[in-house]
Amino acid sequence: METARDGEPVVYVARDRLLEIMTWLKDTPGQQYDYLVDVTAVEFRDRERPLEVVYFLRSLTHRADVRIKVELQSSDELAVDSVWGLWHGADWLEREVYDMFGITFRGHPDLRRILMWETYAEGYPLRKSFPLRGRFSRSEQVRQALNANPEAHYSMEELSIADAGGDLPDDMRERLRRGERGTVPNSE
């Protein structure tokens, strides 16, 4: 765990102590980093350098920023603990990192793709090993995109926003009845 200073304080954390340190950072009265600004990941062009998962934390009361970096060797299993338990804002931020880099977050309630469609099979786009135009041919990408049914993958939370119980298509209503993933406030 080194501390480096490049304009802003950066702390490198070992992967297995991440959750403990994050909890300490959030809860200790002197630290109180109550605002998770961003979670992102970096893969350097120099393939020798490890991947980094970067957390930007901010303390609103103390007006301080800190960056936490977790280094992951690309030969290791790409997984870290999720900080969703501490900051719920990490929900979509970690989903984006998962979608773009393939880094799984253990303990995340709903880890699925967010920017690409859910059945996207070409890999993880922001990895350096991923070619710019994707792995499949354009016609195959168009075919997969057209056949990916967007509505099939809405979670129940997302549907509850519409609050259109009677107007839902039958399969959605069936999933609702079966109580799939999440609670809908006004369902019968």
Added chain:
Amino acid sequence: MKRVGATKEVSGQSPNFLLSKFQNLVDWAVNSSRANSLWPMPFGTACCAIEFMATAASRFDFARFGMERQAFSPRQADVLICAGRLPFKLAPVIRRIFDQMPQPKWVISMGACASTGGIFDNYAMVQGIDTIVPVDVYVPGCPPRPEGLLYGVLLLHKKIKGESLFDAVPRRDEQPLDDKGLRLPPETIDEISEPFGNSVHQFRSA
């Protein structure tokens, strides 16, 4: 414009002068009504949507060309104006919206991204909406100036006025999606999506 020889049978008569005149009159009436009151469905996704809004606003005002009411429901729209880049994730959405539009319908592809993918030649963007919906007018530009979009609308007017109700060919070349869900054969999609110009040299990913 006469369509001698391409008319349907009317009580077994061969086309004659009066019949052609009648058809021309009908065509003129129908086409003028359609062209002069094209209700646009603005499918604005990105920066071109701002220029679309500018065209709709007071300085450039496409209401004077008949596009007074922007139909935000595809069921009530005549022309789908795709303004902006289209990610692959949005492809089934625009296809469904296009399918929901009743005949007669036209599509204007506004801007470079909707026409060919623009500067976004990557894994996430559709390289031209013509791989997904049939396009009538392409308006180039990044973004096109409002005058450019208006010129595209006027071109569409000209195209509409050249149509005929009495054509033997069914309206609006609706190539339905084939069994794989594509509207063009895969070789054609690959061919029109290929990089061209400067982007041919910019494919390093590392």
